[in-house]
Amino acid sequence: MRILAHTLAMALAAGPLLAASAAEVQSISRLAAGPDDILFVADWKAARVHAITLPPATPPAAGAVFNILDLEPRLARQVGGARVSVEDMVARPGSGEVLVAFSYGPKKLPALVAITADGSRSAP
Numbered sequence: 251m252r253i254l255a256h257t258l259a260m261a262l263a264a265g266p267l268l269a270a271s272a273a274e275v276q277s278i279s280r281l282a283a284g285p286d287d288i289l290f291v292a293d294w295k296a297a298r299v300h301a302i303t304l305p306p307a308t309p310p311a312a313g314a315v316f317n318i319l320d321l322e323p324r325l326a327r328q329v330g331g332a333r334v335s336v337e338d339m340v341a342r343p344g345s346g347e348v349l350v351a352f353s354y355g356p357k358k359l360p361a362l363v364a365i366t367a368d369g370s371r372s373a374p
Contacts, residue, residue, distance in 0.1 A: 275300055278351035278360045280348075281340040289349065310346020316327075316367040318348065329354045331359065 276295035284290050287307060291300040325334045332355040339350040348363045354361060 262347065274298075275360055277353065278337050278362065281338045281349055281351050283340050283342055283349070285315070289340075291351070296339055304342075307342060307345035307347070309344060310367065316346070316348070318365060321350070321365075325350070325354070325361075325363065 259302040261367060266309060275291055275293050277293050278291055279294045280292035282292075284301070287304045289302045289304055291302060293300055293365065321336060322334055325336070334352050334354045335358070337351040337360075339348055341348050342364075347366050350363045350365060352361050352363070353359060
């Protein structure tokens with residue numbers, strides 16, 4: 251299993267992870283996978299629901315086993331050891347990925363990770 255993290259505040263600098271609207275996300279309380287590679291992000295601080303276009307999904311490897319173990323320590327390592335709080339997660343249809351929303355640090359910065367069973371994806 252491979253965990254890949256990108257803070258929403260750095261999404262534009264990180265490449266094609268998320269659409270420009272990701273820079274406006276102040277918090278993540280809920281995630282929902284929509285049609286056509288759309289991820290809906292409920293942002294309670296901004297009182298908005300963001301629709302973020304993800305890159306096209308890559309089909310999962312046949313028979314891949316998926317298990318999330320020790321999630322919080324793995325997430326903390328991705329953000330320099332800061333304390334993390336998992337907010338929500340959703341399976342991305344047709345991809346073999348689970349998208350996990352979490353906040354970290356004293357300011358509770360929002361972040362989004364894609365967790366894959368085979369490690370072949372580099373970003374959600």
